[in-house]
Structure formats: C-alpha cells, structure tokens
Amino acid sequence: MLNKSLLKGTLNTLVLKLLADNGQMYGYEIIQKIKLATADQLQITEGALYPALHKLEEEGLLTVERREVSGRIRKYYALSAKGKKANTNQLEQMQEFLNSIQTIIQPKAI
Amino acid sequence: MLNKSLLKGTLNTLVLKLLADNGQMYGYEIIQKIKLATADQLQITEGALYPALHKLEEEGLLTVERREVSGRIRKYYALSAKGKKANTNQLEQMQEFLNSIQTIIQPKAI
DNA sequence: TTTCATACCTAAGAAATTTAGGTATGTTTG
DNA sequence: CAAACATACCTAAATTTCTTAGGTATGAAA
Numbered sequence: 001m002l003n004k005s006l007l008k009g010t011l012n013t014l015v016l017k018l019l020a021d022n023g024q025m026y027g028y029e030i031i032q033k034i035k036l037a038t039a040d041q042l043q044i045t046e047g048a049l050y051p052a053l054h055k056l057e058e059e060g061l062l063t064v065e066r067r068e069v070s071g072r073i074r075k076y077y078a079l080s081a082k083g084k085k086a087n088t089n090q091l092e093q094m095q096e097f098l099n100s101i102q103t104i105i106q107p108k109a110i
Numbered sequence: 111m112l113n114k115s116l117l118k119g120t121l122n123t124l125v126l127k128l129l130a131d132n133g134q135m136y137g138y139e140i141i142q143k144i145k146l147a148t149a150d151q152l153q154i155t156e157g158a159l160y161p162a163l164h165k166l167e168e169e170g171l172l173t174v175e176r177r178e179v180s181g182r183i184r185k186y187y188a189l190s191a192k193g194k195k196a197n198t199n200q201l202e203q204m205q206e207f208l209n210s211i212q213t214i215i216q217p218k219a220i
Numbered sequence: 221t222t223t224c225a226t227a228c229c230t231a232a233g234a235a236a237t238t239t240a241g242g243t244a245t246g247t248t249t250g
Numbered sequence: 251c252a253a254a255c256a257t258a259c260c261t262a263a264a265t266t267t268c269t270t271a272g273g274t275a276t277g278a279a280a
Contacts (some may be wrong), residue, residue, distance in 0.1 A: 008118030008236060017215050028258050048237050071245055072258055084148035091215055098208060100148035105127050105201055138227050157266050181276055182227055
C-alpha cells in the first residue's frame with residue numbers, strides 16, 4: 001500500500017473514469033476494481049468512497065439506481081451528461097498534473 | 111493552473127526531490143522553481159510551503175541555515191541523512207502511485 | 221515615491237481522507 | 251450448524267493538507 005496522502009484529490013477523477021469505462025458500477029465494486037487494477041497498491045476506504053459518491057450525485061454528475069441482487073441491495077451509479085463532461089475535463093487536468101509532477105521527480109529533471 | 115485539489119499530498123515529495131537535486135534552496139526559490147519547471151501549471155502557495163518546510167525540519171528531514179543575501183534574510187534548506195532516505199522512499203512510492211493512476215485513467219485501461 | 225519583487229511568517233477555514241465504528245445478508249468452513 | 255468471512259451499505263469525529271487572507275520588511279524599478 002502506497003503513502004495514503006498521495007491519493008488526496010484523485011478519488012473523484014478515478015471514480016468518474018471508472019464509470020465512463022464501465023457504464024455503471026456500485027460502490028463496493030469500485031473499491032474492489034481499484035484494488036485489483038492496481039495490484040493492491042491503491043486501496044480506497046469505504047469512508048472515503050461513499051461520501052464522495054453522495055457528493056457527486058448531489059452535484060448532478062452521477063445518477064443512481066437501487067437494485068436488489070441476490071438478497072442484497074446495490075446502488076448502481078452511472079455518469080450523467082454533466083458527469084461525462086466533468087470526466088473529460090478532469091482527465092485532461094489529471095494528465096497535465098501527472099506530466100508536471102514527472103518533470104520534477106524524474107532524475108535531474110530540473 | 112490545474113485543479114488545486116490534485117496537488118494534495120505531493121508537496122513534501124516535490125520539496126525533498128528539489129533539495130536532493132539542487133543541494134540547498136530557500137522557500138521562495140522553491141516556489142519559483144516549481145512554477146518555472148511546470149510552465150505555471152503548479153503554483154505552490156506560501157501558506158502551504160512554509161508550514162511544510164517547518165514540519166519537515168521538525169521531523170529531522172531538513173537542516174536550515176540562515177544567510178543574509180543583499181540585505182534580505184534567506185533560510186536555506188538542505189536534506190539531512192534522514193531526509194535523503196525519505197526522498198528515496200517517497201520517490202519510489204510516488205512513481206508506483208503514478209503508475210497505478212495511469213492504469214486506471216488510460217483509455218480503456220480496465 | 222509609489223509600486224513591484226523578494227523573502228519571511230501565521231491563523232482561520234475549507235476540503236479530503238482516515239479511523240472507527242454501525243447494520244444486515246449471504247457464503248464458506250471447521 | 252455456528253462461527254467467520256465476504257458482500258454491501260452507512261456515518262461521524264478527528265486528522266491532514268491546503269487555501270485564503272492577512273502581516274512584516276527590504277531592495278529595485280517606474
């Protein structure tokens with residue numbers, strides 16, 4: 001597990017991107033997916049994800065649909081039109097941010 | 111200027127790396143260097159940097175030396191032995207973190 | 221002589237996350 | 251079959267990190 005403070009500020013962007021790629025997902029699934037995709041390097045906590053999802057929904061970036069699957073209730077989230085635009089913007093910004101970081105942390109970059 | 115929330119958690123690592131590359135720097139210089147190196151994309155505020163430097167010093171990662179240059183006082187910071195180790199570790203973690211992020215945000219990565 | 225750049229600082233508030241709980245059902249295992 | 255584990259949701263207090271918005275002081279430029 002990486003330094004947790006590195007994660008700050010990236011969660012929303014990751015969530016939007018995952019929903020853009022997968023159409024719809026529920027919270028628990030998002031957590032597992034990130035763990036799996038990063039070989040356990042990134043472990044999102046439920047205490048971070050659920051409030052983040054609620055906020056994104058409140059802001060109109062996500063739509064929700066409650067569905068019962070094998071006795072348990074899942075809340076499936078998907079991108080709204082506004083969410084799709086936000087995803088595009090945030091991915092762009094994230095990429096520029098990563099490039100900026102790289103210019104500094106690459107050996108003898110400056 | 112990029113989304114500011116993306117910066118969270120990366121400042122310490124950037125500072126350590128800059129000091130590792132440049133030997134010693136003072137606060138104001140660090141801010142200018144980051145601006146320059148990232149073509150104004152990353153703008154560290156003084157309110158973020160100075161407390162961060164104080165904390166790193168308090169933790170024993172940095173050493174300080176006050177020097178007067180052309181009528182003004184500068185506080186030159188450099189890495190301690192502990193700071194050098196921290197730099198190495200944090201760079202490694204940062205790189206893994208960036209890789210993790212990339213596996214998710216690259217088009218159709220999952 | 222006023223403005224801008226340099227150079228340091230702090231404190232209140234906001235934002236994002238961690239930690240540490242809680243509830244409940246289904247599945248696996250000893 | 252009972253206990254443990256996995257699934258699936260949730261919240262609230264505390265912590266960390268950063269922004270915002272000040273403040274002080276000197277030197278250079280307009």
